[in-house]
Amino acid sequence: MAAFQVCVCKAVFGALLLTAAALLSGCALQRTTAELPPTLVATLDLSSPAGNNTPAPSETLTLEPTQPLPTETPDPGYTATRTITAWPNATSTAGPSPTPTRTPTRTRIPTGTRAPTRTPTITRTPTITFTPTPPPPLLHIVRPGLLSKVVSPIQMELYVLTGAQGKFTIELVGEDGRVISRQVVSRGTEAGRRIWLAPELPFEIDAAAETARLQVSILDDYGRLAALSSVDLILLSVGRNELNPAVIDQEPYLIRRPFEDDVVSGGTLVIQALARPVNDSPLFIELVTETGRVMAVKQVKVDPPTGPLSHTPFTVEIPYRVSTRTPVRLVIRQEGSRIPGTVALVSRTIILEP
Numbered sequence: 001m002a003a004f005q006v007c008v009c010k011a012v013f014g015a016l017l018l019t020a021a022a023l024l025s026g027c028a029l030q031r032t033t034a035e036l037p038p039t040l041v042a043t044l045d046l047s048s049p050a051g052n053n054t055p056a057p058s059e060t061l062t063l064e065p066t067q068p069l070p071t072e073t074p075d076p077g078y079t080a081t082r083t084i085t086a087w088p089n090a091t092s093t094a095g096p097s098p099t100p101t102r103t104p105t106r107t108r109i110p111t112g113t114r115a116p117t118r119t120p121t122i123t124r125t126p127t128i129t130f131t132p133t134p135p136p137p138l139l140h141i142v143r144p145g146l147l148s149k150v151v152s153p154i155q156m157e158l159y160v161l162t163g164a165q166g167k168f169t170i171e172l173v174g175e176d177g178r179v180i181s182r183q184v185v186s187r188g189t190e191a192g193r194r195i196w197l198a199p200e201l202p203f204e205i206d207a208a209a210e211t212a213r214l215q216v217s218i219l220d221d222y223g224r225l226a227a228l229s230s231v232d233l234i235l236l237s238v239g240r241n242e243l244n245p246a247v248i249d250q251e252p253y254l255i256r257r258p259f260e261d262d263v264v265s266g267g268t269l270v271i272q273a274l275a276r277p278v279n280d281s282p283l284f285i286e287l288v289t290e291t292g293r294v295m296a297v298k299q300v301k302v303d304p305p306t307g308p309l310s311h312t313p314f315t316v317e318i319p320y321r322v323s324t325r326t327p328v329r330l331v332i333r334q335e336g337s338r339i340p341g342t343v344a345l346v347s348r349t350i351i352l353e354p
Helices: 002-026
Strands: 039-044 059-064 140-143 149-151 157-161 167-173 179-186 194-197 209-219 225-236 253-257 268-275 283-289 294-300 312-319 326-335 342-352
Touching: 140 225, 157 167, 157 209, 209 342, 225 326, 253 326, 253 342, 268 283, 268 326, 283 312, 294 312
Parallel strands: 149 225
Antiparallel strands: 039 059, 140 157, 157 194, 167 179, 167 209, 209 225, 225 342, 253 268, 268 312, 283 294, 283 326, 326 342
């Protein structure tokens, strides 16, 4: 019996579906004809009696045609409108978090700057500075200082510039001008090397004490005196050393004009120089040829510097006469006031033309 009810329900549900489909098809205004599918009608075969041991009656389905639909749908008297069915509410899904965007900063508009006006370049002729920082002497006796008391051997400290063949000479000259001790030092074969050394110079004297001049000098390739520095000492035959600091720590004479190896013509040599005299004697300015002949000489009295000046400037003119191109050495030197001989000397080479 239950199976029978199930079959009936299925038949009824199918008929309802077919009816709904037919109604939907009729809503179309332009549809002219339509046929509904056959309707299933359930019939029961009750020929067999029901019993507890009798199987349930079988279900027989018979298809019966339905009435055809009219070819033209009558006007219902109203205008069909289309029904819009809303979509179900969409569930919003959270997307990725937005990337933060920086707010652009305002850029200031640069203000106009006036172009600088061109300043005309003024070319000035360099002038000679008569108060430069003087260099140390080419031959510098660091110790012993002026009027130091020394015993044999004399302990020295020197800064020297080597002369011809890398040599220089150390001499000790007595009060009467004799050479008490002499030593030629060689440092290689190259001239013009600046070196420091601490040599010893032995000596012998007959008296208990004697004034002497310790001097260092160099020669050029022609045997001419190129530079000389000296300091006066007191020699002791017995006793101990009493050393004083050096007094001369700057070059005593500075030649500004002419320059080294300048060519001079016209018969007159103009010399611009500075001097810090080492004593009261005058300066000797000489032109010495390569053979050692003094072709011109002039004496100049230069006062000691005053005020902020380290050296006293002076200018001197020396006339000369040559018939051909003649290399000479320009020498500025000073004689000793107590001990005869040169106490300081500087020089440079120039070329004289007629």
